[in-house]
Amino acid sequence: MGHENVQQLQTLSRITGDQFALVANIQKPAVAILGITDGNGLCNITAGCCKTVIGMDINEEYLNICRERYSAMPELVLYSIDLVTEKDRAVELLKPTDIVIANMIVEHIHLNNFMDIVSELTKPIVSVTIQFNPDGHTVSHSGYEAAFDDILQHGQNCEELSLVAAMCDAGYKAAGRKEYILPNEKIFIRLDFK
Numbered sequence: 359m360g361h362e363n364v365q366q367l368q369t370l371s372r373i374t375g376d377q378f379a380l381v382a383n384i385q386k387p388a389v390a391i392l393g394i395t396d397g398n399g400l401c402n403i404t405a406g407c408c409k410t411v412i413g414m415d416i417n418e419e420y421l422n423i424c425r426e427r428y429s430a431m432p433e434l435v436l437y438s439i440d441l442v443t444e445k446d447r448a449v450e451l452l453k454p455t456d457i458v459i460a461n462m463i464v465e466h467i468h469l470n471n472f473m474d475i476v477s478e479l480t481k482p483i484v485s486v487t488i489q490f491n492p493d494g495h496t497v498s499h500s501g502y503e504a505a506f507d508d509i510l511q512h513g514q515n516c517e518e519l520s521l522v523a524a525m526c527d528a529g530y531k532a533a534g535r536k537e538y539i540l541p542n543e544k545i546f547i548r549l550d551f552k
């Protein structure tokens with residue numbers, strides 16, 4: 359796995375840790391992770407602190423790796439599910455959750471399908487991470503900070519604006535926004551909704 363990939367995974371893991379902190383005030387929260395992949399970020403969960411941790415993914419191989427890696431986490435329940443064609447099932451499974459974490463999954467299942475799912479929930483916290491890929495420019499070491507200043511000034515990208523608008527239409531309120539800057543031109547943007 360490339361150095362860049364490792365850094366992205368590490369950053370996503372850190373983001374997941376920050377998202378768990380959003381329910382720190384809830385005793386034994388029920389947490390759900392859409393597109394859990396191989397369990398990246400689950401290392402941030404203290405054993406026994408959650409009532410349940412639901413992980414969903416379409417990829418059985420990822421789920422098997424996740425199951426194996428976290429076999430010592432009895433609260434982890436994994437579902438092999440297609441979040442595009444099995445939305446009603448997803449809604450039923452997600453109903454009791456306090457937080458739905460969706461990192462780098464909306465672009466896979468598309469915003470309309472994501473909205474069909476979260477619109478049906480009785481308004482848990484929903485925390486989404488998307489990637490902002492400023493196009494074209496090579497970031498040299500010397501110009502690195504300046505390049506990102508420029509990007510940050512440009513502010514929200516189209517995907518972010520569409521997501522925020524759709525979530526607000528569905529009755530959620532924007533509750534937080536954080537950027538995680540990777541040393542390769544890319545930015546992860548975490549958006550929290552309540």
Ligand SMILES: C[S@@+](CC[C@H](N)C(=O)[O-])C[C@H]1O[C@@H](n2cnc3c(N)ncnc32)[C@H](O)[C@@H]1O
Pocket residue numbers: 367370371374392393394395396398399414415416417420439440441442460461462463466467
């Ligand atoms: C970029 S990865 C997510 C990264 C992960 N959340 C993390 O923090 O490292 C996208 C995941 O979405 C899953 N996925 C793609 N399409 C899906 C679908 N239709 N239903 C469920 N999961 C899907 C993929 O199998 C993959 O594990």
